[in-house]
Amino acid sequence: MDTIIITGGAGFIGSHVVREFVKNNPEKTIVNLDALTYAGNLENLTDIENEPNYVFEKADITKPEELRPIFEKHKPEAIVHLAAESHVDRSITDPNAFINTNVNGTANLLNLAREFWTLNPDHQHGNFPNEKRDFLFYHVSTDEVYGSLGNTGFFTEETSYDPKSPYSASKAASDHLVRAYGNTYGMPFIISNCSNNYGPNHFPEKLIPLCILNIIKGKPLPIYGDGKYTRDWLYVIDHAKAIHQIFNDAKTGETYNIGGFNEWKNIDLVKEL
Template sequence: MKILVTGGAGFIGSALIRHLIRETEHEVVNIDALTYAANPDALEKAADDHRYAFEHVNIRNGEALRRVLVKHQPDGIIHLAAESHVDRSIDGPDDFIQTNIVGTFNLLDAARAYYESLDSARRARFRFHHVSTDEVYGSLGDEGLFTEETPYAPNSPYSASKASSDHLVRAWQHTYNLPTVLSNCSNNYGPWQFPEKLIPLMILNALRGRPLPVYGDGQNVRDWLYVEDHARALHQVFEQGRIGERYNIGGRNEATNLDLVHTLCATLDELAPNPDLGAREQLITFVEDRKGHDRRYAIDATKMADELGWQPRETLETGLQRTVQWYLDNPGWAESIRDAGYDGQRLGLAGNAHAANTR
């Protein structure tokens, strides 16, 4: 089987491609615009495999998408390409509208034309898997979990753009019979994540003895999912998920942002002690909260377990250990990000430097 992955040089996309090349016999076509957060190095040895091909394509370009589909003749699509940084969406929503909504429309339109050109046997095995976020559901109170039936209530430009793309995918399945499946995940973390996000920013700042900025009172809650667990789940949803269905993918690892940062500090103090710094929790600094900051996300992944037999392998503790160790083992990666112009500043909200996103 040949799978076309959009956004395959991104954080989650690269993890998925590494998994597909390492664990399956599938061929993979990666299309990516190579924007600021993409990193081809994250593909590691997968990019050297004879089953891998790359196309430098932006999903905003419908003509290029149609060309790639005709050229490579994939048996399915896993769509991850998206703008994903909430802070950036607050300050500049246009890119999110153009990429996440218009880009998804372009891909659906190209996929529909391609699908209709296939013979019946190839149509029977083709599917379009759209990868989305739990943020489309809005904010939870102190109790409860997001299920596949939770009504949509997006609260940021980012989550609204993803909700819109989800609805487009549903409409293309219902109206045009495009065989689609959809998944919504909780917060991902792990190796190769661009350090505008909370966990890598905290790790890199703590290693350098810089402030560890936490939004508001630090009591916002997120469910954390190790990226390799998510890659396994995406593969299973693509191959085994029922057409027209939605699957929530979560790590069952809820933590407040403040507790998470304390855990990271303790892990770093254990794995990379620095007597000159002392306990790194002393670096924690509370900063102005983000506009419209959702209080709590938590996913019920029962459907994934019951229908597809998927469970996360990593707890938050083991996943953070693996993540911290990766950053310790790969100091050159962070240096390359700094050389490219990013040095931990808060992106998307001018005038508030060094605050971290919780997505």
């Protein structure tokens, strides 16, 4: 049975992606690789934990010695990489944690993926026709790498990078690493950059759930600056479906933006809540 490793699969977005892949790929083993840090919660996946094609492996992507045995055990045909430190405010107080996980952790995965890809017997013997890839490194990223959306328009795949925080800078660096490995070594890759997600299992420190909880508790609502920073909001289950479709149908070596066409200034969103 072919195997797909999904990193960060116990997190908010990752758990929905794992569920989407498990339910739609019964012939493949889906390995959920997660370190179970503060944002990882296996209770997000209790509905599929007994599925025959689902496996959980606890590992930290910043520790190659934890990753290698999992790669050797499962011999993946693809990596879907979501594991990341992802909170802008945390990146301001502890930027090194974001650099270590988002940059160094991605590099660790790329090095192992490249090694196992080149050792694949089909790859070595050229048994795959040109129209069929023999491996895939799918890197899931964020539109934060582009900076602020502004008052009008949308980000496109040609938008220049303009990260504004240690978080977005670390994700931009990881995007560039993935492209560099693909361009240098020929390893098949895809990158997708999504807008802000919302929906079931959203971590409570994020804007929408935090505002809702503060409203319930009668606490002040968190508005930074003048509140005019514009974000596009994407329902997390729609995002998971888009990732699955891109994984199956998209051309390798390309970047794909995923958005909800649902732009809100922070101040207007908080007023709506």
